[in-house]
Amino acid sequence: MLSKEDYKEHLNQMLELEENMEKMYENLTKRVEDKEIKNIFRKIRDDEQEHVVLVQKMKKIIVDESN
Numbered sequence: 774m775l776s777k778e779d780y781k782e783h784l785n786q787m788l789e790l791e792e793n794m795e796k797m798y799e800n801l802t803k804r805v806e807d808k809e810i811k812n813i814f815r816k817i818r819d820d821e822q823e824h825v826v827l828v829q830k831m832k833k834i835i836v837d838e839s840n
């Protein structure tokens with residue numbers, strides 16, 4: 774069984790990963806000329822932004838509220 778600290782560590786890693794992916798796709802969007810590819814990267818970036826919010830919510834529910 775995972776402890777509260779295990780969940781916290783895992784969620785922090787997930788959050789960092791999602792934030793890094795969001796930044797990566799934002800940077801790719803700025804570097805690409807092709808409009809179609811740019812739009813695809815924007816969509817993926819937007820998805821990553823949603824993932825960040827979801828992980829933050831999970832963290833709040835699982836870690837913060839389990840005190």
